[in-house]
Amino acid sequence: MSIVFLPFPPSVNQLYRNVPKIGRVKTAKYNVWLGDARRHIAFSGGLALLPGRFQLTIAAAPPDKRKRDIDNICKPVLDLLVDVGAVEDDSLCEILTAYWDRDARHVKTGIMVDLEAYNGRDH
Secondary structure, eight states: OEEEEEOOOOOGGGTEEEETTTEEEEOHHHHHHHHHHHHHHHHTTOOOOBOSOEEEEEEEEOSSSSOOOGGGGHHHHHHHHHHTTSBSOGGGEEEEEEEEOTTOSSOSSEEEEEEEEOOOOOO
């Protein structure tokens, strides 16, 4: 099991933008978050590769009182885990749990990411 605390990610709607003649590119907001998240992971000692299937739990403390969809934070976190070499591919995620930690039981600000090997039965 590996647990890291990261800044709150941008919504899926804020990750990419369309550029004429180029296609989809990462937004500045997404690039800033990726850099911050990579630094948080490095500062915490890094994440070793977890080969094969895995399960992921995300506890999120919303940064404000705006209405948000919990599933919008999953995509950037999964992509980050691939980017930093913590998992081989996000398609290997067997169980994904995401919840609002509104009572700050696990995280006061940002998100807590709990990554572990999947040892369950085949479906």
